[in-house]
Amino acid sequence: MTAADALPSPSRTRLWWEIAIVLALGLGQSAVYAIVQLAYRLTDSTPLAEQTTTLNPSRSDREVFDLIYQLLSIGFSLVPVLLVCFLLWQSGRPHLGRLGLDGRRIGADAVRGLLLVLAIGIPGLGLYLAGRAMGLFVAVNPAGLDAHWWTVPVLLLAAARASLQEEFVVLGYLFARLRELGWRPWAIIAATSVLRASYHLYQGPGAFVGNLAMGLLFGWLFHRTGRLVPFLVAHFAIDATAFVGYPWAAAMWPDLFGLPS
Numbered sequence: 001m002t003a004a005d006a007l008p009s010p011s012r013t014r015l016w017w018e019i020a021i022v023l024a025l026g027l028g029q030s031a032v033y034a035i036v037q038l039a040y041r042l043t044d045s046t047p048l049a050e051q052t053t054t055l056n057p058s059r060s061d062r063e064v065f066d067l068i069y070q071l072l073s074i075g076f077s078l079v080p081v082l083l084v085c086f087l088l089w090q091s092g093r094p095h096l097g098r099l100g101l102d103g104r105r106i107g108a109d110a111v112r113g114l115l116l117v118l119a120i121g122i123p124g125l126g127l128y129l130a131g132r133a134m135g136l137f138v139a140v141n142p143a144g145l146d147a148h149w150w151t152v153p154v155l156l157l158a159a160a161r162a163s164l165q166e167e168f169v170v171l172g173y174l175f176a177r178l179r180e181l182g183w184r185p186w187a188i189i190a191a192t193s194v195l196r197a198s199y200h201l202y203q204g205p206g207a208f209v210g211n212l213a214m215g216l217l218f219g220w221l222f223h224r225t226g227r228l229v230p231f232l233v234a235h236f237a238i239d240a241t242a243f244v245g246y247p248w249a250a251a252m253w254p255d256l257f258g259l260p261s
Helices: 012-024 027-042 063-077 079-088 106-134 151-180 185-198 205-225 229-252
Strands: 052-054 139-141
Touching: 012 027, 012 079, 012 151, 027 151, 027 185, 063 079, 063 151, 079 151, 106 205, 106 229, 151 185, 151 205, 151 229, 185 205, 205 229
Parallel strands: 052 139
Antiparallel strands: none
């Protein structure tokens, strides 16, 4: 046994402070902003259905600086992922076993992730279109970047960023820490699902419902399997398809997506 292994477990108070800090650095911060933004949208004179949000906006009118800002934003937003890995790193192998990362059955896990895309992606699109018709979603533009040689690679990196940040923190980290705090499985699943839904509220109330359902499914499956890779793959595939495929789809059916062609 090493000296690190002999250290006492952190106290409950210390764990709660740790959770608060991790969330404040990323997804918890996003949830607070999303709630405020929803309140702003609902009290605005423009109806919710006529409002628009852009997920990957341009950050500069100068191409080279736009690229630099995009890469910096993606890089710094992954700091909470590195912090989670640092906090849950174990001296023995697999070092990130508590995150469900043991280097085994990666191919099978990837296939399961792609199957999750079918289970979530198609119903999710249907929910979005139905919610738009009922005024529960703002019009979402997943790809606000101008057309440059680097646009598609940056959008794919943005999809990878979203997948890593959300699944590492919401599934891997919070499941591990809340178990240590003695939470029961369905309490963890419910709490993490509400968190996942809350930081999507800037897209409208419909986004809360859709992401809550996704969170419950992801949480239940992760509780049963303890393997993170399928959810990383599924999340990346869904976002990559939305970010990269959206401009073509919106140009083909602008009325359907509620945005100008």
